[in-house]
């Protein structure tokens with residue numbers, strides 16, 4: 001697998017010096033803060049997904065989640081220059097002429113490399129469409145899909161492969177930290193997420209929006225897999241997290257990754273770690289780019305309780321399911337604020 005193979009990268013990492021400096025970070029205000037960003041050359045580009053202009057104001061979805069789990073980490077070992085390079089190359093991709101990006105446009109989710117929007121149908125916000133465009137593809141094993149990735153921008157394949165190797169190392173560290181945080185052996189979570197995990201990236205591009213009140217970048221959701229490592233461009237906010245029923249803005253911190261705990265971590269930890277409810281809003285002045293890397297079980301993996309976490313005081317909260325069942329439930333809930341893991345909760 002990627003991390004073990006990549007000794008060259010490991011040697012270049014700083015010591016394993018984790019500093020989770022903002023656990024449960026929440027900014028003090030829900031106001032979107034926008035700073036001019038001199039490093040990123042943005043130009044306005046209408047999203048190819050959203051031709052229809054929304055006709056009534058966005059109401060804001062409600063969410064009951066009380067204890068989100070989101071952190072920003074620094075000293076993560078992924079070189080700053082590499083993060084900047086990958087953001088630059090993905091930005092360039094979104095700045096290609098729409099016809100060029102449109103070759104990847106699809107509603108078929110079984111496609112490996114695709115431009116799409118998961119949330120175009122969404123109850124509760126009426127006719128409002130999402131003001132975003134997402135480019136998704138696997139990030140490992142590279143030899144299986146690199147030939148499908150864009151050749152324009154020309155550096156895309158090479159930069160992405162280098163970034164994917166570095167993030168592979170990071171995922172191993174995170175999974176082992178979370179396992180140890182649960183009092184389990186360091187490989188436990190990775191083992192439970194299973195062989196041949198789905199390793200996909202999602203680059204989300206949110207063009208500047210003439211009236212952000214009328215639409216959403218990405219609606220309220222929880223990530224599906226185990227954890228997500230999210231890189232945001234500096235200087236443009238958009239990510240929000242729900243806490244005690246309030247949306248709070250997560251300002252990008254220089255050189256930091258946002259780490260979202262996702263649904264499978266909540267289930268496997270029997271509710272000890274919470275999957276975070278989050279969304280992205282748009283702004284009037286600047287486009288925004290975020291790049292998520294995901295680590296997800298494959299369809300055959302059975303997600304079930306970890307015996308060491310269960311006792312009289314902590315009875316199992318979820319029934320066993322295959323990830324295929326979980327994804328069927330996910331697609332069944334299209335158009336709603338998806339609450340997929342809730343469908344597998346055991347009734348008391």
Ligand SMILES: O=C(O)CCC(=O)C(=O)O
Pocket residue numbers: 202204218223230232238239278279280289290292
């Ligand atoms: O743009 C963001 O910050 C959020 C992206 C996100 O939540 C996702 O890709 O699942």
Ligand SMILES: [Fe+2]
Pocket residue numbers: 221222223278
């Ligand atoms: Fe997400």
